[in-house]
Every structure is written in structure tokens, then in C-alpha cells.
Amino acid sequence: xxxxxxxxxxxxxxxxxxxxxxxxxxxxxxxxxxxxxxxxxxxxxxxxxxxxxxxxxxxxxxxxxxxxxxxxxxxxxxxxxxxxxxxxxxxxxxxxxxxxxxxxxxxxxxxxxxxxxxxxxxxxxxxxxxxxxxxxxxxxxxxxxxxxxxxxxxxxxxxxxxxxxxxxxxxxxxxxxxxxxxxxxxxxxxxxxxxxxxxxxxxxxxxxxxxxxxxxxxxxxxxxxxxxxxxxxxxxxxxxxxxxxxxxxxxxxxxxxxxxxxxxxxxxxxxxxxxxxxxxxxxxxxxxxxxxxxxxxxxxxxxxxxxxxxxxxxxxxxxxxxxxxxxxxxxxxxxxxxxxxxxxxxxxxxxxxxxxxxxxxxxxxxxxxxx
Amino acid sequence: xxxxxxxxxxxxxxxxxxxxxxxxxxxxxxxxxxxxxxxxxxxxxxxxxxxxxxxxxxxxxxxxxxxxxxxxxxxxxxxxxxxxxxxxxxxxxxxxxxxxxxxxxxxxxxxxxxxxxxxxxxxxxxxxxxxxxxxxxxxxxxxxxxxxxxxxxxxxxxxxxxxxxxxxxxxxxxxxxxxxxxxxxxxxxxxxxxxxxxxxxxxxxxxxxxxxxxxxxxxxxxxxxxxxxxxxxxxxxxxxxxxxxxxxxxxxxxxxxxxxxxxxxxxxxxxxxxxxxxxxxxxxxxxxxxxxx
Amino acid sequence: xxxxxxxxxxxxxxxxxxxxxxxxxxxxxxxxxxxxxxxxxxxxxxxxxxxxxxxxxxxxxxxxxxxxxxxxxxxxxxxxxxxxxxxxxxxxxxxxxxxxxxxxxxxxxxxxxxxxxxxxxxxxxxxxxxxxxxxxxxxxxxxxxxxxxxxxxxxxxxxxxxxxxxxxxxxxxxxxxxxxxxxxxxxxxxxxxxxxxxxxxxxxxxxxxxxxxxxxxxxxxxxxxxxxxxxxxxxxxxxxxxxxxxxxxxxxxxxxxxxxxxxxxxxxx
Numbered sequence: 001x002x003x004x005x006x007x008x009x010x011x012x013x014x015x016x017x018x019x020x021x022x023x024x025x026x027x028x029x030x031x032x033x034x035x036x037x038x039x040x041x042x043x044x045x046x047x048x049x050x051x052x053x054x055x056x057x058x059x060x061x062x063x064x065x066x067x068x069x070x071x072x073x074x075x076x077x078x079x080x081x082x083x084x085x086x087x088x089x090x091x092x093x094x095x096x097x098x099x100x101x102x103x104x105x106x107x108x109x110x111x112x113x114x115x116x117x118x119x120x121x122x123x124x125x126x127x128x129x130x131x132x133x134x135x136x137x138x139x140x141x142x143x144x145x146x147x148x149x150x151x152x153x154x155x156x157x158x159x160x161x162x163x164x165x166x167x168x169x170x171x172x173x174x175x176x177x178x179x180x181x182x183x184x185x186x187x188x189x190x191x192x193x194x195x196x197x198x199x200x201x202x203x204x205x206x207x208x209x210x211x212x213x214x215x216x217x218x219x220x221x222x223x224x225x226x227x228x229x230x231x232x233x234x235x236x237x238x239x240x241x242x243x244x245x246x247x248x249x250x251x252x253x254x255x256x257x258x259x260x261x262x263x264x265x266x267x268x269x270x271x272x273x274x275x276x277x278x279x280x281x282x283x284x285x286x287x288x289x290x291x292x293x294x295x296x297x298x299x300x301x302x303x304x305x306x307x308x309x310x311x312x313x314x315x316x317x318x319x320x321x322x323x324x325x326x327x328x329x330x331x332x333x334x335x336x337x338x339x340x341x342x343x344x345x346x347x348x349x350x351x352x353x354x355x356x357x358x359x360x361x362x363x364x365x366x367x368x369x370x371x
Numbered sequence: 372x373x374x375x376x377x378x379x380x381x382x383x384x385x386x387x388x389x390x391x392x393x394x395x396x397x398x399x400x401x402x403x404x405x406x407x408x409x410x411x412x413x414x415x416x417x418x419x420x421x422x423x424x425x426x427x428x429x430x431x432x433x434x435x436x437x438x439x440x441x442x443x444x445x446x447x448x449x450x451x452x453x454x455x456x457x458x459x460x461x462x463x464x465x466x467x468x469x470x471x472x473x474x475x476x477x478x479x480x481x482x483x484x485x486x487x488x489x490x491x492x493x494x495x496x497x498x499x500x501x502x503x504x505x506x507x508x509x510x511x512x513x514x515x516x517x518x519x520x521x522x523x524x525x526x527x528x529x530x531x532x533x534x535x536x537x538x539x540x541x542x543x544x545x546x547x548x549x550x551x552x553x554x555x556x557x558x559x560x561x562x563x564x565x566x567x568x569x570x571x572x573x574x575x576x577x578x579x580x581x582x583x584x585x586x587x588x589x590x591x592x593x594x595x596x597x598x599x600x601x602x603x604x605x606x607x608x609x610x611x612x613x614x615x616x617x618x619x620x621x622x623x624x625x626x627x628x629x630x631x632x633x634x635x636x637x638x639x640x641x642x643x644x645x646x647x648x649x650x651x652x653x654x655x656x657x658x659x660x661x662x663x664x
Numbered sequence: 665x666x667x668x669x670x671x672x673x674x675x676x677x678x679x680x681x682x683x684x685x686x687x688x689x690x691x692x693x694x695x696x697x698x699x700x701x702x703x704x705x706x707x708x709x710x711x712x713x714x715x716x717x718x719x720x721x722x723x724x725x726x727x728x729x730x731x732x733x734x735x736x737x738x739x740x741x742x743x744x745x746x747x748x749x750x751x752x753x754x755x756x757x758x759x760x761x762x763x764x765x766x767x768x769x770x771x772x773x774x775x776x777x778x779x780x781x782x783x784x785x786x787x788x789x790x791x792x793x794x795x796x797x798x799x800x801x802x803x804x805x806x807x808x809x810x811x812x813x814x815x816x817x818x819x820x821x822x823x824x825x826x827x828x829x830x831x832x833x834x835x836x837x838x839x840x841x842x843x844x845x846x847x848x849x850x851x852x853x854x855x856x857x858x859x860x861x862x863x864x865x866x867x868x869x870x871x872x873x874x875x876x877x878x879x880x881x882x883x884x885x886x887x888x889x890x891x892x893x894x895x896x897x898x899x900x901x902x903x904x905x906x907x908x909x910x911x912x913x914x915x916x917x918x919x920x921x922x923x924x925x926x927x928x929x930x931x932x933x
């Protein structure tokens with residue numbers, strides 16, 4: 001059955017020096033990007049970062065000021081939106097209120113294919129099965145819950161087997177629990193049909209959970225593109241480090257460069273070692289040391305281990321999160337956040353003197369951006 | 372290095388972008404030109420022609436013939452009183468529509484809108500029945516012994532104003548309501564929390580914020596009052612003759628089209644002048660905002 | 665003290681104003697069912713004789729026919745012209761848009777006597793005087809603002825993404841408008857069309873100039889009646905007009921309600 005739903009192949013999308021301005025504001029600033037066929041790519045960024053504009057350019061709702069977009073090597077700039085063979089899930093679903101679920105899902109078939117009504121019916125029901133929404137064909141969108149509407153929107157976007165599926169913050173209107181469930185379902189659907197997905201969100205968890213490739217955008221530019229693991233573990237700049245989850249960014253200056261590590265004089269007055277990798281830094285450069293909160297350990301006594309940093313500080317805030325404990329510790333005037341996973345039975349209070357430690361290998365040097 | 376591909380789409384799109392709205396809007400603009408602007412131009416032209424030559428004679432006779440000059444003044448006078456009257460009566464109703472009990476409010480709204488869509492003739496005519504010598508009001512006053520002889524309630528300034536204000540009230544109320552709806556009522560609550568009595572909170576917060584709506588409604592009602600014909604013709608005496616009646620009289624009884632045109636131009640000029648003066652002070656959009664709210 | 669007075673004064677004032685607005689109308693309606701020959705109120709008894717008289721009078725029926733013809737033409741013209749114009753105004757960056765909008769709306773505040781006089785001057789040489797088409801063309805100018813305003817309001821509240829969703833899933837832009845946007849804004853358009861119709865039915869002065877000489881639309885005949893032989897027939901005609909307006913307005917209201925129930929955006933008034 002699933003074989004019928006599988007389209008031939010997803011499109012490879014290439015974005016080449018794409019630029020779009022609105023008046024004097026540069027929404028998309030000459031970005032280039034290769035989206036491999038069949039991949040799940042997420043454009044991640046804060047509002048105003050240009051991610052939605054990029055999506056609208058791919059869809060053809062906007063025309064670029066410069067640069068081009070290619071589907072499977074062919075420029076689509078002069079292909080009107082309705083002939084680009086794209087499916088799209090909109091932020092508020094944009095289901096046609098005057099049509100039933102069946103007619104909503106059938107709409108792309110009516111527009112794009114010459115299927116007989118029996119064939120179309122089969123296809124619609126198959127697609128509704130894919131999103132687990134059988135039995136709702138005769139309902140109108142207003143009679144459905146938010147999650148169900150979301151599924152209808154997915155089905156409508158997928159029913160005509162488009163080469164490319166665009167999603168514009170499709171889970172934004174759902175509550176947290178449903179959102180997490182839908183993340184896995186969308187991922188599964190992607191795996192089963194192999195269409196290229198381009199997903200826009202400002203939620204880093206969503207991006208990390210679903211994507212093959214994450215493109216972090218800010219002020220119309222691409223900050224970094226890579227797999228979720230690459231971005232989380234080896235961010236190339238402070239923005240990416242900060243946007244993908246909690247990050248301690250200790251400001252400092254490179255004091256010395258050794259063969260395998262940098263020594264960084266942190267502004268508070270202590271010195272830490274950071275592994276040396278591709279980052280080209282020399283002594284005297286202004287840098288930040290990235291330490292993820294979940295790598296930070298907290299102890300009441302000094303327990304200096306090999307290959308770990310350990311500094312003394314004072315607890316300034318304690319937050320109980322159930323599955324973890326969130327601490328803020330002032331170390332020589334710099335706030336360091338810690339997230340302790342196994343917190344049961346561990347009691348700590350604000351004002352307590354503690355020792356903060358983290359494995360040296362987990363730290364990462366970032367050049368402080370001048371932007 | 373690939374050269375950025377020149378994009379043929381934008382050029383075509385911008386052509387579409389110019390052509391499509393032109394096609395959509397063109398017929399309407401042509402229609403308005405032929406059946407509105409061109410005739411107005413013709414009227415202006417006519418008003419300046421005496422025996423195939425340019426002349427201001429028609430305007431001169433408008434201002435120097437007492438009956439015409441008087442009608443001009445009467446038009447202004449009646450319009451101002453009518454507008455002020457509708458404002459005074461309409462403001463509390465609009466206020467109630469914003470702050471009153473929600474269920475009653477919906478009913479009040481409908482009861483205001485219904486007369487808005489009733490014929491001017493019908494509404495003016497109803498006062499003939501009520502105010503006639505043997506009408507309801509006179510009979511009531513005689514029955515309770517207040518008077519012995521029927522009063523002359525019709526064919527005076529009072530009856531004209533009663534009729535006109537009744538006609539203009541719905542427009543006044545709906546325009547005010549539209550503007551009041553845009554007032555953030557939490558501001559009034561904030562004033563009360565910080566110690567203002569409801570009375571003072573109203574006068575120091577709500578009322579000043581409603582003033583733009585008051586100006587808009589005042590102007591709209593005033594302009595429309597200037598062009599009244601049916602009500603003064605039916606409920607007024609010759610003393611309450613308004614300019615529209617003069618135009619009708621001159622055109623259809625005296626067949627003096629140029630003179631009628633001159634009076635028309637004058638009325639049009641006053642209307643436009645008021646709108647322009649208003650537009651200088653506020654935004655023209657507001658004029659229409661109220662009705663659609 | 666002033667608080668309590670204020671609390672009471674405003675509902676009371678509202679009630680009195682409503683009475684002022686509606687009582688005369690109620691009087692007209694009641695008198696139209698009077699059994700008496702005179703306009704006495706309250707009527708001594710009730711009957712439908714005046715309606716029977718009206719419906720057997722070919723003159724009044726002819727007037728009704730003319731009014732309906734002019735009204736129907738006006739509604740059709742206003743809608744066919746106004747809806748595309750509203751699309752242009754709300755969807756495209758038109759140079760001088762506020763000027764164009766003002767031009768379309770200008771008819772609303774132009775004194776009708778001026779419209780009547782100027783159109784008469786324009787029509788006489790063209791031979792459009794005393795034609796139904798001529799009057800409908802003139803009434804269309806006054807009906808357009810209602811259609812344009814209501815359509816723009818509906819377009820503004822309609823989710824633009826619906827049309828985009830249609831286009832990206834294969835509908836041509838034109839087809840997306842026809843299939844998706846028009847059905848969604850139809851109630852708003854209908855409200856505008858109803859207003860265009862009602863204003864045409866009521867309009868007197870342009871009708872007097874343009875059509876009054878030969879064929880009399882209802883408003884013209886009613887006006888003549890009101891100024892001379894005042895008997896309950898006039899009240900019956902008035903009641904008919906009231907009924908027509910209320911009915912038209914109710915139709916628009918029901919359309920709005922239905923669309924709201926279907927989760928579609930609603931439009932003014």
C-alpha cells in the first residue's frame with residue numbers, strides 16, 4: 001500500500017546567491033544553499049531572520065531581486081507557483097473553510113492530475129490513512145481539532161505526490177504534547193515517502209528532532225548549515241551556539257596556543273583550557289568559551305580531576321524542573337548555568353559555595369563576533 | 372564561477388502587476404467619470420455661461436436675490452443645529468452601544484440600523500401623521516386638557532429639525548460607535564483603579580479619546596444635512612427653504628438651468644471645502660471607518 | 665450621586681432616542697392597516713383594504729416594476745464593477761490609491777440634488793433622459809461605494825494564505841480567486857449589493873430629474889402622493905418599502921450568520 005503513496009523522487013533544490021529586499025530592509029542577503037534530494041531540511045532562526053522569506057521565494061509567492069532557485073538543476077524563477085509542483089503546509093493550515101476534508105485533500109488532484117474520480121478517491125483515502133485521519137472525509141475544517149486540521153493540511157500537501165514539501169511553522173499552533181507527537185509523525189512520513197521537505201521553524205528542539213540538515217539563519221544570512229549534531233556540538237559562532245539550546249559563553253582572551261589546546265584567560269580572572277580544532281585563533285584574540293550547561297558538574301567539595309576544569313563559585317539561583325535541576329552559579333562575576341540531570345536527593349540552596357567543573361574536551365572556542 | 376542568471380520573470384510580472392489592476396479598476400473609473408464627474412463638469416460649465424459667453428452673473432444673482440441668499444443662510448443654520456442635535460442625542464446611545472449590557476446592546480444595535488435603511492420620504496411622512504392638526508400629539512394634548520385648540524406643530528423650523536435629526540441620528544450613532552469601539556477601555560479602568568470617579572474617568576479619559584470620532588461624525592452628518600431636500604420640503608414652511616429646494620425650484624419651475632447649476636456648484640463647493648478642511652485636520656479614511664465598523 | 669444618575673441616565677436616554685427613531689415608523693405601519701379613510705392614529709379598526717387597493721392599482725404596480733428593474737440593474741452593475749475594483753484596491757499597490765478610493769466614495773457625500781441636476785444636463789443631449797438604463801447607470805455610481813467598501817472589508821479579513829494554498833497546490837491565480845476567495849467573501853459582497861439595491865429603491869431626486877417625467881418609480885410616485893392626497897394608501901406603500909428594506913437587510917444578516925457559522929470571515933456594516 002505504502003508503495004502507491006511513494007512518489008518517484010524528491011527534488012534537489014539549489015539556492016544560488018538569492019537576494020530579496022523589502023524597501024530598504026534586506027530580508028534575504030545573497031544566500032546559497034544546496035538541499036539534497038529527499039532530505040529533510042530545516043530553516044531555523046528567530047523572527048525576521050529571513051527563513052520565511054526564503055520559503056516564500058522557493059514557493060514562488062515572492063520573486064527574488066537577484067539570484068536563482070533551481071529544482072533538479074532547472075531554474076524555476078519563471079515557473080509560476082501553481083506549476084512548480086510543490087506541496088505546502090501553512091502556519092494556520094489554510095484549509096478551505098467551505099470545503100469538506102475530502103474536497104480539501106482532493107483539491108491538488110483536481111488541479112494537477114487527470115485522475116478519474118474513483119482513482120482520486122483511492123488516492124485521497126490513502127493519503128488520509130498516511131496521516132491517520134480516516135473517517136473524517138465528510139467533516140468541515142471547523143469541526144476538527146487543531147491537531148486534526150494539521151493532519152488534513154499534511155494530507156492536502158502530500159496527496160499529489162509533489163517533489164517538494166514546504167512547511168511554515170506547521171506545529172506552532174499546537175500545544176506542547178501534541179507538537180512533540182507530531183514531530184515524530186512528520187519524520188516518519190518523510191521517511192516513508194522520500195519527498196524533499198523544507199521546514200521553517202524558530203523552535204530549536206523541533207529542528208534538532210526532525211532534520212537531516214539544519215540551516216541557521218539570522219539577519220537574512222546563513223550563520224551555519226549542518227547536521228543537528230554538528231550544529232549542537234561544533235557551532236561555528238556564538239549565535240549558533242546560543243540559538244541551539246542553552247549555552248554558557250564565557251568571554252575571554254586567548255592567552256596561549258598549544259599544540260592541542262588553547263589557554264583562555266576568562267574575564268573573571270581564571271584561566272581555562274579548550275581543545276584546539278579548526279578554529280583559527282591566535283594569542284590575544286577576543287573569544288568566548290562555550291560550555292553546555294548539561295556538561296557542567298557541581299560539587300560541594302573541590303574535586304579536581306584530570307582533563308576537567310574546576311572553579312569555585314556561589315549559587316545564585318536554583319530552579320527545580322522535575323527531571324533536572326537548573327542552577328546559576330556566579331564564578332568570579334560571571335554567571336555559569338548548570339543543568340544537573342540526576343538531581344534526586346541532591347539538595348542545594350542559593351548562596352552556597354560550590355565547585356563547578358566540566359570536561360575540557362566538551363568546551364569549545366568561538367571567535368567573538370564583531371557583529 | 373557561474374554568472375547569476377538574468378531572471379526574465381520580474382519584467383513580465385511587473386507588466387502583469389500594472390495591467391491587472393488597470394483592468395480591474397478601469398471600468399469603475401470610466402463609469403464614475405461618465406456618470407458622475409463629467410456631468411458635474413457640465414454643471415460647472417453651465418453655471419458660468421450667459422448667452423454663450425463666460426459670466427459670473429448667475430452667481431451674482433444668487434447672492435443678491437434675497438430669497439436665494441436667505442436659503443443659503445438657512446441651509447447652514449439648519450445643518451448646524453441638526454448636526455449638534457444629533458450629536459447630543461447620539462453620543463449617549465453610541466456610548467451605551469460600547470459599554471452597555473451585551474445582550475441588550477445587540478438589540479439596540481439592530482434598532483438603530485433598521486431606521487438607517489428606511490426611506491427618507493417614509494420617515495419624514497410619519498411626522499405629518501403625528502404632528503398634524505388632528506395628529507396624535509395634538510389630540511393627546513387636548514385630551515389631557517393642556518390645550519383647547521390644536522397647535523400648529525408642522526411647517527416650522529421645529530418640525531424640520533425633528534424630522535432631520537431623526538433621519539441623521541442612526542448615521543451619527545454608527546459613526547460614533549465605530550470610533551468608540553477603537554478606544555482601549557482598559558484605559559478607563561486604569562483611571563478608575565488609580566482613583567478617578569467613573570464620572571471623572573469618563574471626562575478625562577474616554578471623552579477626549581472619542582473626540583476624533585466626534586469630529587468625523589459631525590462632519591459627515593453636517594455635509595449630508597447640507598443637501599437635504601425631502602424633509603424641509605415636506606415639513607417646513609417657505610422660511611425653512613434649503614438650497615436643494617431652491618435648485619429644484621429654479622430648475623423645474625423656472626427652467627433656469629444655468630442659475631440652478633450655479634446654486635449646485637455653490638453647494639458642491641461648500642461640501643468640498645468642508646471635506647478638504649477636515650482632511651487637513653484629520654484623515655479622510657476616518658470618515659468611512661465608522662460606518663463599516 | 666452623579667454615578668448613579670449616570671448609570672440610569674444613559675440607558676434611559678438610549679431608550680428615548682430609540683423611541684424617537686422607531687415610533688413614527690411604527691405609526692406608519694399601523695396606519696397602513698387602518699379601516700378609516702383618514703390618517704387618524706390610533707386607527708379605529710384594522711383592515712387590509714389599502715393593500716388591496718394598492719395591488720389592484722396598475723399605476724402603483726407599474727411603479728413597483730420600474731423600481732425593481734432599476735434596482736436590479738443597479739445591483740448588478742454595482743457588483744460587477746465594484747468587486748474587481750475592490751480587488752484592485754486591496755491587492756495591488758496602486759499609485760494614488762487613496763485618491764481613487766476617495767473618488768469612488770465621493771458619491772456618498774455629494775448632495776443628491778447635484779447628482780440629479782448634473783445628470784439631467786448630461787443626459788438630455790444623449791437621449792438618456794426617461795430611460796431605465798439612464799437611471800440605473802446613475803444609481804450605480806451611488807451603489808458602488810457600498811459594494812467596494814464591503815468587499816474590501818471582507819478581503820481584508822479573509823486569510824490570504826487560503827488563496828496561496830490553492831495556488832501552490834496547482835490552481836492558477838485566477839482560478840484560486842474564483843474557487844476559494846470569492847466563495848469566502850461572498851457574504852460581504854452580498855451585503856454591499858443589498859445596500860446598493862436599497863439606496864436605488866429609495867433614491868428620489870435623481871429619479872425625479874432623470875425618470876420622473878414619464879415613468880414613475882415608487883419613490884417618485886410616493887413623493888407625489890405624500891405631497892397631495894394623503895390617505896392610508898401612502899402608508900401602505902411606505903410599509904411596503906419598510907418591509908423591502910428590512911427583508912433585504914435580514915437577507916444580508918442571514919448570509920453573514922451562515923458564513924460565520926462556517927468559520928468564514930464576516931463583513932460590515
